[in-house]
Amino acid sequence: MTMxxxxxxxxxxxxxxxxxIGLFGKFLPRAAAHIVTIAGVAISFVLSVYVxxxxxxxxxxxxxxxxxxxxxxFSFEIGFLIDRLSAMMMVVxxxxxxxxxxxxxxxxxxxxxxxxxxSYISLFTFSMLMLVMSNNxxxxxxxxxxxxxxxxxxxxxxxxxxxAIYANLKAFLVNRVGxxxxxxxxxxxxxxxxxxxxxxxxxxxxxxxxxxxxxxxxASWSLMTVTCILLFIGAMGKSAQVPLHVWLPDSMEGxxxxxxxxxxxxxxxxxxxxxARMSPLFELSTTALSFVLIIGSITALFMGFLGIIQxxxxxxxxxxxxxxxxxxxxxxxxxxxxxxxxHLMTHAFFKALLFLGAGAVIMGMHHDQDIRNMGNxxxxxxxxxITSLIGSxxxxxxxxxxxxxxKDSIIEAAKFSTIPGSGFAYFAVLAGVxxxxxxxxxxxxxxxxxxxxxxxxxxxxxxxxxxxxxxDHHHGLSPxxxxxxxxxxxxxxxxxxxxxxxxxxxxxxxPMLFGDFxxxxxxxxxxxxxxxxxxxxxxxxxxxxxxxMAIHGFMTLPFALAASGVFVAWFFYMKxxxxxxxxQKRFALINSILENKYGFDxxxxxxxxxxxxxxxxxxxxxxDVKIIDGALVNGTxxxxxxxxxxxxxxxxGLIYHYAFAMIIGVFLMLTFFSKV
Numbered sequence: 312m313t314m315x316x317x318x319x320x321x322x323x324x325x326x327x328x329x330x331x332i333g334l335f336g337k338f339l340p341r342a343a344a345h346i347v348t349i350a351g352v353a354i355s356f357v358l359s360v361y362v363x364x365x366x367x368x369x370x371x372x373x374x375x376x377x378x379x380x381x382x383x384x385f386s387f388e389i390g391f392l393i394d395r396l397s398a399m400m401m402v403v404x405x406x407x408x409x410x411x412x413x414x415x416x417x418x419x420x421x422x423x424x425x426x427x428x429x430s431y432i433s434l435f436t437f438s439m440l441m442l443v444m445s446n447n448x449x450x451x452x453x454x455x456x457x458x459x460x461x462x463x464x465x466x467x468x469x470x471x472x473x474x475a476i477y478a479n480l481k482a483f484l485v486n487r488v489g490x491x492x493x494x495x496x497x498x499x500x501x502x503x504x505x506x507x508x509x510x511x512x513x514x515x516x517x518x519x520x521x522x523x524x525x526x527x528x529x530a531s532w533s534l535m536t537v538t539c540i541l542l543f544i545g546a547m548g549k550s551a552q553v554p555l556h557v558w559l560p561d562s563m564e565g566x567x568x569x570x571x572x573x574x575x576x577x578x579x580x581x582x583x584x585x586x587a588r589m590s591p592l593f594e595l596s597t598t599a600l601s602f603v604l605i606i607g608s609i610t611a612l613f614m615g616f617l618g619i620i621q622x623x624x625x626x627x628x629x630x631x632x633x634x635x636x637x638x639x640x641x642x643x644x645x646x647x648x649x650x651x652x653x654h655l656m657t658h659a660f661f662k663a664l665l666f667l668g669a670g671a672v673i674m675g676m677h678h679d680q681d682i683r684n685m686g687n688x689x690x691x692x693x694x695x696x697i698t699s700l701i702g703s704x705x706x707x708x709x710x711x712x713x714x715x716x717x718k719d720s721i722i723e724a725a726k727f728s729t730i731p732g733s734g735f736a737y738f739a740v741l742a743g744v745x746x747x748x749x750x751x752x753x754x755x756x757x758x759x760x761x762x763x764x765x766x767x768x769x770x771x772x773x774x775x776x777x778x779x780x781x782x783d784h785h786h787g788l789s790p791x792x793x794x795x796x797x798x799x800x801x802x803x804x805x806x807x808x809x810x811x812x813x814x815x816x817x818x819x820x821x822p823m824l825f826g827d828f829x830x831x832x833x834x835x836x837x838x839x840x841x842x843x844x845x846x847x848x849x850x851x852x853x854x855x856x857x858x859x860m861a862i863h864g865f866m867t868l869p870f871a872l873a874a875s876g877v878f879v880a881w882f883f884y885m886k887x888x889x890x891x892x893x894x895q896k897r898f899a900l901i902n903s904i905l906e907n908k909y910g911f912d913x914x915x916x917x918x919x920x921x922x923x924x925x926x927x928x929x930x931x932x933x934x935d936v937k938i939i940d941g942a943l944v945n946g947t948x949x950x951x952x953x954x955x956x957x958x959x960x961x962x963x964g965l966i967y968h969y970a971f972a973m974i975i976g977v978f979l980m981l982t983f984f985s986k987v
Contacts, residue, residue, distance in 0.1 A: 314365065314372060318391045321358050321401060322440035324351040325408075329433035336426030344426035348433040349412045355440070356405035359398070366398040371831070373446050373510060385501065392446030392509060396652065396832045400443040400584060403656055407575050407663045408436040410804035414667050415568045417801035418674065422566075428468060432572060435461040439577040443584060448497045448507040451585065455493065455549065458578045459486045465573070466565040475564040482558035489548015489555050496541030503534055513591040513834075520595040539592055539599035543606075546582025550636050553610045557911050559633055560617075563625045567670030570625060574632040575663035580655050583639045587648040591834045594646065597730060600840070604644025604725075605732040608739035611637025613909065615743050618750035620905045623680050624669045627754045631706060632662060634743060638721050641736050646840035647724035648833045653823050654717035657816050661705035661714055664808040668699035671801050672758060675794035676765065682757045689759040691794040696759050698805040703755050705812045707748040707873045710864035716816035716857065718744075720824060720846060722869055727845035744869045748876025756884045765794070817857045825850045 312320070328351030332344050371394035380387040411432060419428055438461055442454025459482075467479030497507070503519060504512045516535070523531040546552070551559040559579070563570055573579060586593060586603065593599055611634050618630035635658050642651035673680055675692050689696035705714035722744070725737040796802070822828045825847050837844045854860040864870055883891050895902050907913060961972065 314362075314393075315374065315376075315391075317358050317362060318372070318393055318444065319376070321355045321362070321405075322437050322444065324355050325433045325440070326437040327351060329430045329437060332426050332433070333430035336430060339426075341425060344429040345412065345416050348429040349409070351433060352405060352409045352412050352436055355436070356402070356409050359401040359405045362393060363395075363398040363402050366393060366395050371395075375446075379449075384505070385507075387449045387507065388447060389450055390446040390508075391444045393444065394832045395828055396584075396588065397443050399652070399656065401440060403659050404436065404439050404443065404577060407659055407808075408432070408439075408572060408577070410663060410667070410808055411568045411572045414571075414670070414801055414804040415566075417797050418568055418670055419566060424468065428465075428566065428568075431461060431465050431468070432569065435465065435569075435572060435577060439581070442581055446509055448500060448509075448512075452494070452497060455545070455581060455585075456490065458581060459483065459490070459549070462486075462562070462569075462573055462578050465569040466562045468565055468569070472564070478558075478561040478564040482562050485555055485558040486548045489545050491544075492541045493545020493548075496538050496545065499534070499538045499541065503538075509588070516591050516595060533596060533598070535592065536596040536598045539589070539596050540602055542589060542592075543582075543586060543599065543603055546586055546640075547606065548582075549585075550579050550582030550640065551610075551633055552582075552606050552636065552640055553613065554911060556610060556614065556633055557908075557915060560626055560629045560908075563623070563629050567625065567666060567673060570629070571663045571666035571670070574629065574666060575659045579632065579636055580639075580659065583636070583643065583651055583655050586640075586643045587652050587833060590648045593643075594834055594836045594840065597839065600644050600646060601731040602644075603640060604728070604730055604736050607637045607640025607642075607644055608732065608736040609637070610634070611641060611743045612739040612746070615746035615750065617905055617908060619746065619753070620902065621750075622683055624672060624682050624685075624754065624758065625666070625680060627682070627750060628662070628665050628669055631665075631747065631751065634747060635662070635706075638718065638740060638743070641740055642721045642724055644736065645721075645724040645728035645730060645733060645842045646835050647721070647728075647842050647846065648835065649824050649829045649843070650717065650720045650724050650846070652829070652833075653816075653820065654714075654721055656819070656823075657705070657713035657717045657812075660808055660815060661702045661712075661812040664698060664702040664805060664812050665706065667801075667805055667808065668695055668702060671695040671797050671805065672699075672794075674797050674801070679765070682754055684765050685758045686761045686764040687759070688794055692796045694796060694802045694805060698809045699755065699759065701809045701812050703751045705816075706751050707876065708744060708869060709873065710861040710870065711813075711817060713812050713814070713816035715861065715864060716820040719860070719864060719867070719869055720820070723846055723849065724842045727842040729841060741868065741872065745872040745876045748873040749880050752877045752880035753884055756881055761885055817861070820857050820860070821850075 325348070328348040332339075332347055336344050371392065373390070373392045375388045375390040378386055378388050412429070415428065415432065419425055422428065435458065438454055438457035440454075442451060442458065445451040445454060463479045463483045465479075466482050467475045469475045500512055501507055503522070503524075504515055506512055520535055522534040524534050524537065526532050526537065544555075548555045559574070562573060565573070593603070614630055614633035614637060618627050618634065621627045621630060635654070639651045639654050639658070642648070642654060671692065672685070672688060672695060675688065675695070676685060679685075701712070705712040708715045708718040722737070722740050725733055725740050728736070824843075835843050850860070854863055904910070961968070
């Protein structure tokens with residue numbers, strides 16, 4: 312096989328598997344659904360590893376596969392840009408997807424939509440691969456919209472549940488808001504740069520840095536700032552940044568495997584990848600970077616606070632995803648693009664691990680998701696317990712774990728950044744360390760340690776979320792049941808994800824951040840934005856190695872904050888559970904604000920949803936009822952009716968009336984002709 316054939320095979324194999332199972336799954340044996348799709352994704356993963364290995368020694372591949380459309384001077388093409396950034400993303404996407412596919416065999420084995428689910432997740436993988444492999448904005452937008460469409464199908468997978476339909480519609484509409492900005496940004500690129508090809512756009516970008524455009528009246532705006540902010544608005548929707556974050560917690564209505572796929576390696580990281588890919592554009596606008604930095608800071612801190620009050624095991628992990636995406640966005644805003652991509656990679660492994668671990672707990676608890684009904688599960692589910700602990704330690708940034716290297720690098724990048732807003736960003740990511748440790752280990756202690764609270768819970772009190780609606784078994788454990796560890800088809804992905812959650816940061820930090828891994832791929836203007844330069848200086852003169860950084864990490868403020876968060880969670884929920892209840896009662900207003908998610912959902916419902924319904928209702932009443940039905944349709948009929956009433960009076964049946972009418976007619980005709 313030539314390299315181009317390999318590049319084509321990587322996205323097309325999952326697509327082929329999705330089409331075969333989607334169209335013919337009902338006619339094939341049930342096992343065919345997972346055999347075909349897993350084979351497709353597994354081969355894609357192996358080929359992606361080969362491509363990454365090749366990308367380490369070869370020049371980037373940037374070629375058009377075929378021209379889709381030509382219009383005047385513009386050409387719209389399908390093509391691949393395979394460099395170290397896209398190759399690394401391909402490996403992460405296919406590996407996490409493969410783990411999710413294997414896990415799904417166990418999680419969805421009783422579901423009626425078994426084949427449909429495998430078809431969807433395979434199609435999702437194809438969409439994300441097309442996005443990360445693209446060499447132009449048109450193909451990027453295709454992949455962008457495709458992951459949005461398939462996420463809509465997956466979030467609403469259990470389509471008989473009203474909550475799932477509401478959640479997938481919400482995700483679809485909120486993403487359309489971001490995508491509108493993204494499309495406007497792409498439109499500006501095409502209009503001013505004259506091409507959608509990355510290489511062509513990046514090569515002329517420095518010449519466009521000082522161009523001003525008029526958008527509203529005579530006010531002039533920087534072309535580069537407007538373009539970058541519009542592109543980032545697209546990322547705000549996909550990567551769930553405030554205020555376009557509201558869809559992500561509700562997307563927990565989908566089955567747990569898709570929560571892991573959407574929130575770990577695919578859809579939500581698309582925005583982070585896109586901004587890193589667009590680094591030659593963003594480096595030309597400090598204003599756009601400042602906007603990115605502040606949005607990321609707000610998301611990192613304030614979404615973390617919401618994780619503290621959640622009792623649904625999947626929603627705790629979902630809010631941690633929001634917070635970690637905020638961290639990645641802060642790194643992008645600080646011009647530390649490679650750090651953002653590094654955290655994207657480490658986060659993909661430990662977040663997929665935490666979601667799949669949560670799914671294993673849900674299965675063990677007979678689909679009860681309320682962490683207040685759990686306790687001491689480490690006794691019954693040892694593999695899930697140890698892998699979830701590894702994921703949690705990686706998430707809070709424990710030295711030597713994967714999350715430590717990427718998270719601490721983001722904190723340092725925010726500290727060294729000179730971009731406006733970096734002071735607030737540094738405070739937000741530091742405070743977020745304590746918050747993350749607190750809510751992560753609150754969940755960990757309530758689920759795996761303490762009293763076996765399910766024995767006190769009657770099964771009719773059990774939480775019904777994430778239930779397989781087509782099952783008729785009860786949800787939640789009865790007081791006599793014990794939780795159970797799922798089979799190996801569920802445990803194997805947990806173990807395979809735990810390994811990189813432990814080791815990948817240690818192995819990858821030096822080449823990815825301080826070596827030549829992203830050389831020629833990610834562009835940073837070190838003079839204007841010195842954060843990465845300072846980080847590199849620290850690495851070479853203070854840390855010297857990954858081991859040195861980890862040892863130094865034990866003496867830093869982030870480690871003290873993380874340890875404090877773990878201790879406070881242990882003390883509050885293991886030793887003195889009366890304290891959280893007292894705090895909740897004392898600070899009822901703050902708790903109410905957090906319960907209401909800062910009012911974003913209620914504002915959207917009252918302003919946008921209710922406003923749209925109001926406008927639609929008025930348009931219907933005025934346009935449809937009064938103008939079209941009232942004036943045009945019924946009005947015409949009424950007018951003819953009134954005319955006919957007048958004409959009817961002339962038809963009296965009396966001869967002298969008709970004679971009089973004839974005389975009048977003759978008189979009018981003579982008058983008319985005599986004038987002519």
